[in-house]
Structures are given as structure tokens and as C-alpha cells.
Amino acid sequence: MASRELSSTRLSVASWVIYDMGSTLFFSGVVGLVFPLWVTDVMGGDDATVGYTLTASMLVVFFLSPVLGTLSDRLKRRMPFLLTLTIVGVISTLSIGTFQYPLSIALFCVAVSSVYLSGIFYNGLLADIATKNNVGFVGGIGVGVGYFGGILAVILGFFFLELKGHIFLFRTMAIFILLLSVPLIVTGKYKLDDSFKLPVKKILMHTFLVTFRAVSHTVDNKSWLWFLIARFWYLWAISAASFFAVLYGVNTVNLTEREVQLVLLVGIITGIPMGALWGRVVDRVGPLLILRANVAMWVFLLALAAAIPILDLAKELWWVVGLMSGSALAGLYVSERPYVLSIAPKNRVGEYFGIFNMAGRLAAIAGPFSWGFISVTLGLGQSAAIVCLAVCALFAFFTLTLVKGSGEEI
Incomplete structure (x- = not known):
């Protein structure tokens, strides 16, 4: 049986809840507010640019999520994936606008895919910090507090979008996302089983079989x-x-x-x-x-x-x-x-x-x-x-x- 990666203390619960604020800040602020306006107002793009970019990001998520989920189950660990994807998402968001337009679009895709995939492992950690009697309550707190990340996104946009510009907001929001992620990153445990050998072919085959079986049952x-x-x-x-x-x-x-x-x-x-x-x-x-x-x-x-x-x-x-x-x-x-x-x-x-x-x-x-x-x-x-x-x-x-x-x- 896998050891817990988070304890059920108030500190762990609080760190788990605060992390959701960062995710909501990303999707409300970076994806929903700043990126579309930056593409259309500054870079000369249009709705198709935004739509096709998001589609590409979600295609990556669609194909990687079952593989990473199966790999996580085999490793019996979620925190290493959460840490890696969070850091990749933050760095990618920080870098949007730093490089040429096509590369910045690619970085946005990486950021969206990373943050979305991190949610798979974030949701899985709920089992560590909650019991059957309070899982709904703890999850509800996460959703409710997460909305404050959206409020923060709008406040940052309201005060700095016209004054400082879109690139400044990308970087500012990325920093806030990192800060809101730190408590969970620090609280979690990362030890892996050294004897584990990665059977990539078996993992891919297992993922396909599980998915096929689930679809056939549907x-x-x-x-x-x-x-x-x-x-x-x-x-x-x-x-x-x-x-x-x-x-x-x-x-x-x-x-x-x-x-x-x-x-x-x-x-x-x-x-x-x-x-x-x-x-x-x-x-x-x-x-x-x-x-x-x-x-x-x-x-x-x-x-x-x-x-x-x-x-x-x-x-x-x-x-x-x-x-x-x-x-x-x-x-x-x-x-x-x-x-x-x-x-x-x-x-x-x-x-x-x-x-x-x-x-x-x-x-x-x-x-x-x-x-x-x-x-x-x-x-x-x-x-x-x-x-x-x-x-x-x-x-x-x-x-x-x-x-x-x-x-x-x-």
C-alpha cells in the first residue's frame, strides 16, 4: 500500500486548498483574460489563433493524461509529477512574450498543458488529507477558496493591464501562481521506490486496455x-x-x-x-x-x-x-x-x-x-x-x- 504524500493535518489541508487558488488564477487570468487580449490587441492575432492554440494544448492533455495517470499509479506517487508540472507551467508562463511570437504561443501551449495535467495529481491528493466523512467538505473548501484565485486575477488585470501591459501581467500572475503553490510543494513527500523499473511498453499497453475496457462498459x-x-x-x-x-x-x-x-x-x-x-x-x-x-x-x-x-x-x-x-x-x-x-x-x-x-x-x-x-x-x-x-x-x-x-x- 502506498504511503501518504500528505498528512491529514490542518497545515496540509490548508496547503492543498491554497494550491487551487493558483490553478484558478492561471485559468481565469492567464488563459481567460490576458492571453486572448494580448493575441488580438498586441500581436495581431484573432479568435482562430486563440482557439486553435487552446485546441492544441488540450490535445496534448488528452493523450498524456491517461499515460501519466497510469504511471503515477504504478509509482504510487503524485507529488513528483505535481512538482514537475507546476514548475514547467510557471516557467512557461513567465516566458510568454520574452521570445518571438510563435515561440511564445508554443510556451502558452506548454503552460496550459502542464497546469491542466497537474490537476490530475492535485485531485488525487485529496484522498490523503480527507476521510470518507469529510471528503465533500474538504473538496468544497478547495472549490470555494479556489474562486479567490479568480478574484485575484481580475484585480491584477484591473489595476495593471492598461498601466503595465500584458507581458507584465503574464509574469506577475506566474509569480503569484508559484507563491500559491509553494505551501503544497514544501509540505508534500517525494520519496520513490528505488527498486522500481519503468516498463514503458507495459504502462502504455495497460493504459490502452484500461481505457478500452472502460469504454466498452459504458x-x-x-x-x-x-x-x-x-x-x-x-x-x-x-x-x-x-x-x-x-x-x-x-x-x-x-x-x-x-x-x-x-x-x-x-x-x-x-x-x-x-x-x-x-x-x-x-x-x-x-x-x-x-x-x-x-x-x-x-x-x-x-x-x-x-x-x-x-x-x-x-x-x-x-x-x-x-x-x-x-x-x-x-x-x-x-x-x-x-x-x-x-x-x-x-x-x-x-x-x-x-x-x-x-x-x-x-x-x-x-x-x-x-x-x-x-x-x-x-x-x-x-x-x-x-x-x-x-x-x-x-x-x-x-x-x-x-x-x-x-x-x-x-
């Missing part, structure tokens, strides 16, 4: 299959909307960069209490109903976002989109995993979550690609791209009506 459970299809479609919509919200708000809704940042801040702040509120409702009525409600909310929000420029509605409605999206995103986070736990056989929970994550990664590839392809490659513009996302969310909602809860007949 086909046998129709409700589970419908859920995964729905998850692919609604995360397609939500991932692309999250990545391109800033550009859409500035370029199509005609808000200023400061206004967009304030709307983003409001959405993040809303998500903090709503996560706890949705959690209580999930405990009362079950996760599937809440999941359907929040996907329906995303259909409405994406349709409203598309209608603002198309129907020439008041741009102040973007505040409604920002406010409600914070609640809708928190509702998804709170309801998805409990649903999986409610239907997964106890001896196949890991298998279910593996396929669950695979559907999300595929969506993270398709979403940014579709936005860049529709808005730039096809020349249809951002409004057409967001209409496509609304249709994806609508398709997901109807697919969810075919999904059954744990107590219903499948």
Missing part, C-alpha cells in the same frame, strides 16, 4: 452513455464560452476591457456562495435535477449573450450573463460528481471517473476549435460562434432528459 449502461454524451455537449459550450467571454464582450458586445473585467469579477464572486447553496439543494433533491436546471440556465445565458448584438439589446444585459454564469457554473461543479458517485458501482468508481474526465477533455478540444473555425475560418463572426454554443447546450439539455437517476429504472 455502452452497456445506456443512461451512463447518455450522460457522457450530454456532458460532452454542455462542456463544449461552456469551455468555449469561458475561454472567449472576454473577447466577445469587448469585440462584439462593445464593452470596455475594464467593464468586462468587472463583469467577470461579479460572476466569480457570485459562484462562491452559490456553490454552497447548490450543494445543499443537491443533498435535498438529488444531483440530476440540479444538473438539468443548470444546463437549462446555460442555454438561456448563451442565447441571451447571442441576442444582445444580434437584436441590438442593451449591452448592460451582459451583467445578467456574468452574474448568472457564476451561479450556473457552480451548480455544474456541485452536481456532476455526486451524480457519478450515485450510479457508479463501488468497485468501478475510478473507471467511471476516468471516462467522465475523458468526455470533458474531448469537449475542451472541440469547444475552442469550433469557435475559431466558425468565427474566423468560415468568416461568420463571434455571434454565429456563440449561437453554435447555445445549440450545443440545448442539445445537451435534451440529452439529459434521457438520463436516469440512481433510483430510477435504466
Whole structure:
């Protein structure tokens, strides 16, 4: 049995929670705010540049995550992977803009892939610091505190984007990410089994067999299959909307960069209490109903976002989109995993979550690609791209009506 890499002390729990702030800072600040504006405002790029770059990053994650996950299981260690990927992500983010444009784009890809992959090992460490009785509570604290990383990202952007520029923000955010990672890096244990020999071929074969077996089992459970299809479609919509919200708000809704940042801040702040509120409702009525409600909310929000420029509605409605999206995103986070736990056989929970994550990664590839392809490659513009996302969310909602809860007949 593997030895713990983190103790269950308050210090370890605190260090684990603080690390999530750094990850949220990266995705909210570097990926969602600074990089899109730097590409389009400074470097002469467009939505396709941003979308295809994110797609390339997520392709790397899609292929490496099962291999690294299997390797971690064989080594019975997560901290060495977490440390390496965190450092690579920080250095890559620090270096964006230091070199020529193509190399900076490549560095951004490396940073996104590294930080995303580090999350695999970060989530796995929860088992070390929590028990069956408080795993939900500890995980909930991580999500709630993690939102403060998003708030920090917006505050940094608000005060320094116009004053100091994009490159300064890349470096400043990278430093903050490193500082927020230090407690967990210092607290963790890194000792490896010296007798371990790395059978690369066996690990790759084992990864393929486990994945194939999990996919084949999925086909046998129709409700589970419908859920995964729905998850692919609604995360397609939500991932692309999250990545391109800033550009859409500035370029199509005609808000200023400061206004967009304030709307983003409001959405993040809303998500903090709503996560706890949705959690209580999930405990009362079950996760599937809440999941359907929040996907329906995303259909409405994406349709409203598309209608603002198309129907020439008041741009102040973007505040409604920002406010409600914070609640809708928190509702998804709170309801998805409990649903999986409610239907997964106890001896196949890991298998279910593996396929669950695979559907999300595929969506993270398709979403940014579709936005860049529709808005730039096809020349249809951002409004057409967001209409496509609304249709994806609508398709997901109807697919969810075919999904059954744990107590219903499948």
C-alpha cells in the first residue's frame, strides 16, 4: 500500500486548498483574460489563433493524461509529477512574450498543458488529507477558496493591464501562481521506490486496455452513455464560452476591457456562495435535477449573450450573463460528481471517473476549435460562434432528459 504524500493535518489541508487558488488564477487570468487580449490587441492575432492554440494544448492533455495517470499509479506517487508540472507551467508562463511570437504561443501551449495535467495529481491528493466523512467538505473548501484565485486575477488585470501591459501581467500572475503553490510543494513527500523499473511498453499497453475496457462498459449502461454524451455537449459550450467571454464582450458586445473585467469579477464572486447553496439543494433533491436546471440556465445565458448584438439589446444585459454564469457554473461543479458517485458501482468508481474526465477533455478540444473555425475560418463572426454554443447546450439539455437517476429504472 502506498504511503501518504500528505498528512491529514490542518497545515496540509490548508496547503492543498491554497494550491487551487493558483490553478484558478492561471485559468481565469492567464488563459481567460490576458492571453486572448494580448493575441488580438498586441500581436495581431484573432479568435482562430486563440482557439486553435487552446485546441492544441488540450490535445496534448488528452493523450498524456491517461499515460501519466497510469504511471503515477504504478509509482504510487503524485507529488513528483505535481512538482514537475507546476514548475514547467510557471516557467512557461513567465516566458510568454520574452521570445518571438510563435515561440511564445508554443510556451502558452506548454503552460496550459502542464497546469491542466497537474490537476490530475492535485485531485488525487485529496484522498490523503480527507476521510470518507469529510471528503465533500474538504473538496468544497478547495472549490470555494479556489474562486479567490479568480478574484485575484481580475484585480491584477484591473489595476495593471492598461498601466503595465500584458507581458507584465503574464509574469506577475506566474509569480503569484508559484507563491500559491509553494505551501503544497514544501509540505508534500517525494520519496520513490528505488527498486522500481519503468516498463514503458507495459504502462502504455495497460493504459490502452484500461481505457478500452472502460469504454466498452459504458455502452452497456445506456443512461451512463447518455450522460457522457450530454456532458460532452454542455462542456463544449461552456469551455468555449469561458475561454472567449472576454473577447466577445469587448469585440462584439462593445464593452470596455475594464467593464468586462468587472463583469467577470461579479460572476466569480457570485459562484462562491452559490456553490454552497447548490450543494445543499443537491443533498435535498438529488444531483440530476440540479444538473438539468443548470444546463437549462446555460442555454438561456448563451442565447441571451447571442441576442444582445444580434437584436441590438442593451449591452448592460451582459451583467445578467456574468452574474448568472457564476451561479450556473457552480451548480455544474456541485452536481456532476455526486451524480457519478450515485450510479457508479463501488468497485468501478475510478473507471467511471476516468471516462467522465475523458468526455470533458474531448469537449475542451472541440469547444475552442469550433469557435475559431466558425468565427474566423468560415468568416461568420463571434455571434454565429456563440449561437453554435447555445445549440450545443440545448442539445445537451435534451440529452439529459434521457438520463436516469440512481433510483430510477435504466
